[in-house]
Amino acid sequence: SIFSHGTLSSPFKQCNRRECVILFTHTDSSDTNTTDYETIIKSLSEETEEIKTKLKIFGEYEFFLMLQITVTLKTIQLILNFFQGWLYFNHSVYYISSTNKSWQDSRDDCVQRGADLVIINSKEEQEFMRQFKRITWIGLTDAETEGTWKWVDGTLLKTSFWYTGEPNTYYGRDEDCGEIRFFRNKNNWNDITCNMKNFWICEKMVTL
Template structure:
């Protein structure tokens, strides 16, 4: 009986050793697998961080280049504006909004005013935007505009040959066309009226006789 128990105990101890050995082997295997995965993840992380560092460096270089380019562009823009201003000022014109402008200090008829402009490679001002209208208004003078219906009564045309389109800035009661009751008024030229005359407070465009003498405004392109 004792011998059988001893044999059984020895058998159990041997089985326990086998289990212990298998467990150790399994543990070692798991550690090796996790170590490999950890090493792989660490390697991939290092590569990723290296790429991020390289991209940040490139981004910093690009930002620096962009700032340098913007500085050069700003400098060139200032130089260009300076040259345009000087080109305008050679003939007493003023540079603004990409064009050269001249506001007279004396008065002439519409035709005389236009000829004065054309003698200086320009023409009477053309208004096709609110910004241009605001520019004319800012001078606070009644001036001739480059607009007329000389060719066909009631059909206005700019001096560059284009027809009048919106926006328009006629003052109240204008334009005044010739009629059977009021023929030959001669109001074929358009001026900007500044509301300075007593009894006529509203400002805007007026259809006036071309023989009137007013200030004028010339403009010319730099190109």
């Protein structure tokens, strides 16, 4: 069974459903270790049929329970089919770039992927970002009003992880964009000019 006692088992890393990391790599016919996505979907479908039989004892609640299972199955299939090469963590998928671009060009790339620059809402997500160990753009800017930092979805910054002394508009420069720079530290954000070239992280919310 792929699902076992609330966790995901092989080929996925054992983890809690709400907080886990799954790396989907591009399929390659020459790679014998490539995940067989069709097999996974078939297995999930078989488990759904098994659960259907067991859920008959719930009578009138069966329809609602099966609806939830069906939605979950379709969501997993969506992830497998369309998010290869992304990382999954706590109801979002993340794309890590392999090239450098300006903040706006990075955001444009994310939007083209149906996502946006990452919004960091918790210390757990902030810790998750540290694993990439590279300087990256995040979806934070005060370009609209100096000193008023907002995320790309328009919400005001509430929980922050600025490095000591940041943001500081270094030497009077117009530093309107946020980045993760001092990634070895828990508080590692920095403000910098938006035309600098960095890696970037895209985020797209998913519902499991």
